[in-house]
Amino acid sequence: MESRSYAIVEVFDITHRGTVVVIDDVIGLSGGKPVRVRITGPDGAAFDAVAFVERLLRRVPTVIEKTALLLQNVPIDDVSAGATMTLLDWHDR
Template identity: 40%
Template sequence: MSVDMNGSRRFLIEERFNITGRGTVVVIGETTELPVGKTLRATITRPDSSKVTTEAFKEWFIRREQQPLEKEAYLLRGIEKSEIPDGSLVEIEVVK
C-alpha cells in the first residue's frame, strides 16, 4: 500500500530482514518503475516521524509457497533491521 504524502509516494514496509554481509532488506507490496542495478536513495519514515536516509538497490523478493509470490525488495546499506520499526514507510528515489 502506498501513501501519498506531500506529493511523494511512500510505501508501507511489509517485511524486513538482514542479509549477513550485505545489509537490510525491506519488502513493499507494489511494483514500481524504479530501475534494477542503479543506486537509489531510500528515506525511511518511522512511526514517530523521525527519518533516516540511506543508499538502496532494487531486487526482487520471491517466496515459493503454494504459488510463487513476487514483490519488490530493496537492499539498504548502513541501516540495521532494528532501526526500522513496524509501521515504517519507505520512499525510494533515483539518485541523479
C-alpha cells in the same frame, strides 16, 4: 520527478550484505542502480539512505512477487515493519 511512498511490510538482514526492507507492491525499478530513499518510522523520525533493488519471488503454492530494497549502511534495528519508505528519486527505469 515525483516521490512515492510505500508501507514497509517486512524487514530482515542478509548476512554480510545488510538490511532489507520489503514493500507490498511490485514497482518499476531495475536492479543495479542506487535509489535514494527516506525511511520514516511510526513515531515520525526519518532518515535518508541509499538502496538497491532486490527481487523476491516465492512460490506458496502460487507465485508471489514483492519489491525489496537493500539499504546501504543501515542497521536492522533502525527500521521496523510499519515504517514508510519514500523513493526520493523515483522514475520508471
